[in-house]
Amino acid sequence: MTPPDVDASLVRAHHEEWARIVAGLARRYGDLDLAEDATAEAFAVAVQRWPDDGIPPNPGGWLMTTANRKALDRLRRESQRDVKHLAAQHLVDDAPPEPVGPVEDDRLRLIFVCCHPALSMQARVALTLRLLGGLTVAEIAHAFLVPETTLAQRITRAKGKIKAASIPYAVPAATDVAERLTGVLAVVYLVFNEGYLASGGDEAVRTPLCDEAIRLGRLLHELLPDDGEVTGLLALMLLTDARRNARVSRTGELITLDEQDRGGWDRGLIAEGHALVRERLAAVAAGGPAPGRYQLLAAINAVHTDAPTARDTDWSQILALYDRMALIDPSPIVRLNRAVAVTELDGPLVGLAEIDRLTDALDGYHAFHAARADVLRRLGRSGDARAAYDRAIAFAGNPAERAYLTRRRDQLAL
Template identity: 70%
Template sequence: MTGSPVEEAITRTHREEWARVVASLARRFGDLDLAEEAAADAWVAAVERWPRDGIPPNPGGWLTTTATRRAIDRLRRELKRDAKQEAASLLVDDSPLAPTGPVQDDRLRLLFTCCHPALALEARVALTLRLIGGLTVAEIARAFLVQETTMAQRITRAKAKIKAAHIPYRVPSETDVRARLAGVLAVVFLIFNEGYLATYGDEPLRADLSDEAIRFGRLLHALLPDDGEVTGLLALMLLTDARRAARVDDGGELVTLGEQERARWDAALIREGHVLVRECVDAVAAGGAPPGRYQLLAAINAVHTQARSASATDWGQVVTLYDRLVALDPSPIVRLNRAVAVAERYGAARGLAEVDEVAAALVGYHALHATRADLLRRLGREGEARAAYDRALALTDNPAEQAYLARRRADLVG
């Protein structure tokens, strides 16, 4: 959103404060629907009042206070009996809750609530992306490659199940943390991916989401420092985010990994990520559990970020790591990414053959067609490449990616 300073402040505050406001209301009232609705009411109030009254000195505090009042108003309208009315009025108490478990951050409390084992994994991820990440239903649907109506129904059912099963918003116990960790990591990674390459909106990168995911990753690592997958996920995000400054050029076009100016990479994040990858490797060597998905992805990114140039990348090692990842997760997207590495190691023809093996499962996924287009171009099959670029362009809304694909299509000489 662009426009006046007030409009920009509202947009920025939504990105920075949405999760805090929703999580604070969830802690106070114990009702996810009420928390989300009251938070939305507060932003409507901001849109109406800030242009007239000015931006408050503490926008986040203003929104939290406004949302709390709106929540209490909703309760008072809904609760008819005097006893319940009085109980509702007591909810304005601002005294801090006594800590009863290992997670002390409101947003992480909400994260673990949304990732309750009673919910299907996809429902946990979708609900948390909405309540914690602040993503729209459309953005979440694109992340899952499903229709927006399907995702809206999934989120509604997840909240209804939490309410029907009386799943509390509370500080999780050690047992709860372990049981819900896989869903939490999936949530954090999807939030990071939406920031890494936005699927919706006018901004190609959403640093706010990437930063939030990394913040969650650091908190989880502090909570569970000996968990290899937690360490691996944090390493993966740091090594990927280190390339942020080089990913879009001054003209707003996406810059692929092989073309990026590596001097613009964040050396401090790369060092930190490599230290974490080494921790994972040492833990496995000491007899720990075999590396999981996030540790393998982090190791792949470590190979990329330790190479001084694209041509110096050890593609053989990358393929080997992808082989191990496919053994754990033989999904079409993982196999597509492996095919890209195969093309770099063994040639475009072999890579294209492996891409085509998963094409039927990813027909609506723009990256499939972008990958096919590049390999077809390298093989001199420009008519087919042009058609693949057209299909990829039709399936992505990211402006930087559109600019890149359009240029590559225009560069075809046929």
């Protein structure tokens, strides 16, 4: 049996070093398969040797050196006397361990490679979780409810496309960073949302995906601490995830924000999220760029988590923030969320008019029908509310959400 301290060190090393090692090898050899396989082999060796040899004083350096040797061994075995092999000749088996410290450039390069716009969003998510998160193919496939073979093929095709298109292992030019970073943040937020409110399957919440998205958000914030949207996304995820333990009942039913036990919220995550929001507010006040989508969403969540009770929520501030959101993202979903704030401020009749304007755009979206059902219920229009709940239930993929909507529907007067 592996000693507990060794197990803990292996887990910690996997969390802290996987992305660093894969990124470093990918830069050095220009081959994602080689980088991933050599890193996995290095960890396999650690599992075998650390229990007997002890934990090395520099676990990251030990793993990097071992992964380098595994990569070179593979190149030699395959007799690949090409540019990659020649470029690697200066590395010898007795090379000293590489220093362990922030290698931001390598990890940032790998993030931009995994989230390259030439790849489909599904491929970007899969590659990011595999190469930067270190999740197994089986874990990613389970999280997104796809067959393991399908997920493996998706990753293989994405790697092949990167190789065929000669996508460089480099941070994009300054003129392209903003556009490319938007795609990176979208991938991380998609992973978080799929964990926080799973779109299908039997699980209401997929905690590993939430945790992984936040870990990636922290990594991005470490690499790009002055980027407002990076900070905003991390704050948004922290403030949202702080409510995780209070949002599903013991019977598996969703508990809406206004009904949650706020004593169950994670105050540490809330404090951290609020500090990041204040940091961005100070930057904007000092003449920095206007806040983007993630910063505004984080500010909205800061208002919600600042209220001691649902009744104390400052809906006027939330509406003002959604008004700003609509200027940069006038999507139907933003307008729906704005309509919910209007309902709280101006009453259900005004809110219903705002919601009904979105029927054509959101008729297939469960949250639209759920919001409409709630407003109709407040207006006493039970028949119409029942029909709206039925539509919401039909489109909802999350079991906890379906349970909540079904109960609300069944409580309506006949």
